Each structure stands twice: as structure tokens, then as C-alpha cells.
Amino acid sequence: MAALRLAARRVPMPLLGVRSFTSTALRQSAVEGINSVGVIGAGQMGLGIALVAARQANLPVTLIDTSQSSLDNALTFLDKLLAKDIAKSRLTESAAASIKSLITPTTSLASATASADFFIEAVPEIESLKLSIFRELGATAKPTAILATNTSSISITKIAAAAGPSAGPRVVATHFMNPVPVQPGVEIISALQTSPDTLAKALALTSAMGKTPSKSADTPGFIANRILMPYINEAVICLETGVGAREDIDSMMKNGTGVPMGPLQLADFIGLDTCLAIMGVLYRDTGDSKYRPSVLLQRMVDAGWVGKKCGKGFYEYK
Numbered sequence: 132m133a134a135l136r137l138a139a140r141r142v143p144m145p146l147l148g149v150r151s152f153t154s155t156a157l158r159q160s161a162v163e164g165i166n167s168v169g170v171i172g173a174g175q176m177g178l179g180i181a182l183v184a185a186r187q188a189n190l191p192v193t194l195i196d197t198s199q200s201s202l203d204n205a206l207t208f209l210d211k212l213l214a215k216d217i218a219k220s221r222l223t224e225s226a227a228a229s230i231k232s233l234i235t236p237t238t239s240l241a242s243a244t245a246s247a248d249f250f251i252e253a254v255p256e257i258e259s260l261k262l263s264i265f266r267e268l269g270a271t272a273k274p275t276a277i278l279a280t281n282t283s284s285i286s287i288t289k290i291a292a293a294a295g296p297s298a299g300p301r302v303v304a305t306h307f308m309n310p311v312p313v314q315p316g317v318e319i320i321s322a323l324q325t326s327p328d329t330l331a332k333a334l335a336l337t338s339a340m341g342k343t344p345s346k347s348a349d350t351p352g353f354i355a356n357r358i359l360m361p362y363i364n365e366a367v368i369c370l371e372t373g374v375g376a377r378e379d380i381d382s383m384m385k386n387g388t389g390v391p392m393g394p395l396q397l398a399d400f401i402g403l404d405t406c407l408a409i410m411g412v413l414y415r416d417t418g419d420s421k422y423r424p425s426v427l428l429q430r431m432v433d434a435g436w437v438g439k440k441c442g443k444g445f446y447e448y449k
């Protein structure tokens with residue numbers, strides 16, 4: 132339950148009104164050699180990662196998404212998050228404006244490859260998509276750039292192989308927890324190819340982003356999802372087989388284990404498509420039937436009811 136207890140923690144945001152934001156020219160990087168970050172994918176994880184890179188590490192971020200509407204939604208959400216912190220006196224208006232000015236949205240990956248020293252990929256959990264992005268990064272990013280993935284379950288070694296032999300040692304996983312601005316945990320996963328320098332830079336940058344990194348081996352699900360996903364999957368099986376109603380399942384786990392939300396609501400927040408993809412990897416890569424995804428989870432995804440991000444999952448969202 133360590134992962135769940137972690138999820139229950141609420142971390143106070145630092146008072147950034149007193150922090151000085153400097154111009155790009157004067158900026159002192161928190162991590163040697165890392166002066167700018169490229170975040171690929173502006174969904175719920177990518178936006179959060181971009182925000183903490185700008186806010187905590189004070190680094191300029193290029194936020195790349197192939198969908199203009201995803202970028203528009205991300206910027207609207209960013210404004211909302213910053214406004215909330217201004218309203219709670221956790222941020223001054225000028226600090227919020229500085230943070231926002233550090234984030235540059237674009238639909239073109241090519242526009243970031245010449246400048247970014249550290250990429251963090253956060254596109255959907257689709258293996259072929261991630262492999263094609265790392266193939267491109269391996270061929271076009273700066274020869275010193277660190278290439279990190281936020282994958283929840285896909286083999287980092289396979290992703291590093293796609294980047295090619297010269298880029299492979301610079302590939303690593305920085306697996307942030309959701310919601311990124313709130314959760315302090317991040318898993319750092321090394322591929323077989325990852326060099327000690329890449330690992331050190333990933334640990335240093337995530338620490339500068341205000342996170343507490345834990346190292347994990349490149350095994351299916353790593354630490355967090357090896358523990359969390361079977362728990363969520365079992366909750367869906369409980370619903371499917373009539374062991375309990377959704378409210379009873381969530382209420383029991385919430386009030387019985389001290390987590391901030393029950394497993395079905397948490398699945399809605401993560402995205403049922405993401406949960407299904409992770410269970411699929413755990414099942415396929417271990418061959419162990421204890422990881423078989425629940426039929427109901429598959430059917431919810433078939434229906435397009437993938438959780439909070441689409442307005443409907445196990446619960447409805449406006």
C-alpha cells in the first residue's frame with residue numbers, strides 16, 4: 132500500500148511569490164548542462180511536467196503536441212492552476228506570469244530538437260507511437276540531449292533500442308505520478324543501455340523539479356504500477372462480479388486505508404485506457420494470469436468511457 136499512502140499525501144506548494152524568476156540569458160540552471168526542456172504530449176501528464184519544470188526548476192519548456200486543441204486545453208488548464216495558486220496566495224501575479232512565459236507551446240517537434248537538453252515524452256501509452264518518437268529523437272535531437280519517457284509500463288530498453296545505438300545510453304524513464312504538480316513521487320527507470328551520467332542527470336533534474344525520485348528496474352509495471360494496477364483491476368472485478376456497488380468499493384478503500392480516493396475514482400482520474408494498456412503490458416510481459424485485465428475494464432474502453440478526461444468513466448464528470 133506504499134504507493135497508495137503516497138497518493139494520500141498532500142504536499143504544500145512552495146511560496147513562489149518570493150522566488151526570483153530570471154531571464155533566459157541570466158538563468159542559472161539547477162542541473163549542469165540542462166538549460167531547456169522539451170515536453171512531448173500536452174495531455175494531463177505533459178502539462179503537469181511542463182509546469183513543474185518551469186515553476187520549480189525555473190527552466191524554459193517547449194511543450195509539443197500534434198493536436199492544437201490539446202495545446203489550447205493545456206494552456207487553459209495552466210491558467211486555471213496558476214489562478215488557483217494566486218487566489219490562495221501561494222503565488223504572486225508576476226511569478227505566475229513568469230512561469231507562463233517560460234512555457235512555449237508548439238505543434239512541431241522539429242522546432243525543439245535543436246534547443247532542448249532534456250526531453251520528456253508523455254504521449255499516450257501506445258508502444259508503436261513511443262517507439263516512432265524515440266526513433267525521431269535519436270536521429271534529430273542534440274547529441275548530448277537526454278531522452279526521457281513518462282511511460283507507465285512499456286520497456287525502457289525497447290524504447291532505448293528504438294532511439295538507436297548512439298542515443299540509447301541517453302534514454303531513461305522519468306515516470307511522474309498524477310497529478311504531477313501535487314504528487315512528489317517520480318520513478319527513475321534505467322534501460323539496459325542507460326549510462327550512469329544519464330541516470331544522474333535524471334535524478335538531478337527531477338529533484339530540481341521538486342520531486343522525490345525512487346529508482347526502479349526495467350520490469351513490467353516498474354514499482355508503482357506493479358502494485359497499483361492489480362489493485363485497480365481487482366476493484367473493477369469486484370464491481371463486475373457484484374461484490375459491491377461502485378460507491379461501496381470506493382468508500383471502503385477510502386475510509387479503510389486512508390487514501391484520498393477509492394480505486395474506481397482513481398482509475399477514472401488516471402484514464403481507463405491508460406489502466407487497460409498497463410494491465411495489458413503486465414499480463415503479456417509476465418505471462419502471469421494474475422495480471423489479466425478485467426473484461427469490464429476492456430468494455431469501458433471499447434465504449435469510449437475512459438474516465439474524467441472524456442466526462443464519463445465509472446462516474447460522470449461535467
Ligand SMILES: NC(=O)c1ccc[n+]([C@@H]2O[C@H](COP(=O)([O-])OP(=O)(O)OC[C@H]3O[C@@H](n4cnc5c(N)ncnc54)[C@H](O)[C@@H]3O)[C@@H](O)[C@H]2O)c1
Nearest residue numbers: 172173174175176196197198201253254256282283309401
Ligand atoms: N494518466 C496518468 O495518471 C499517468 C500517470 C503516470 C504516467 N502516465 C503516462 O503518461 C503518458 C501520457 O499520459 P496522459 O494521461 O497525459 O495522456 P493524455 O491522453 O492525457 O495526453 C496525451 C497527449 O499526447 C498527445 N499526442 C499524441 N500523439 C502525439 C505525438 N505524436 N506527438 C506529440 N503529442 C502527441 C495527445 O494529443 C495528447 O494531448 C502515458 O504514457 C501514460 O501511461 C499517465
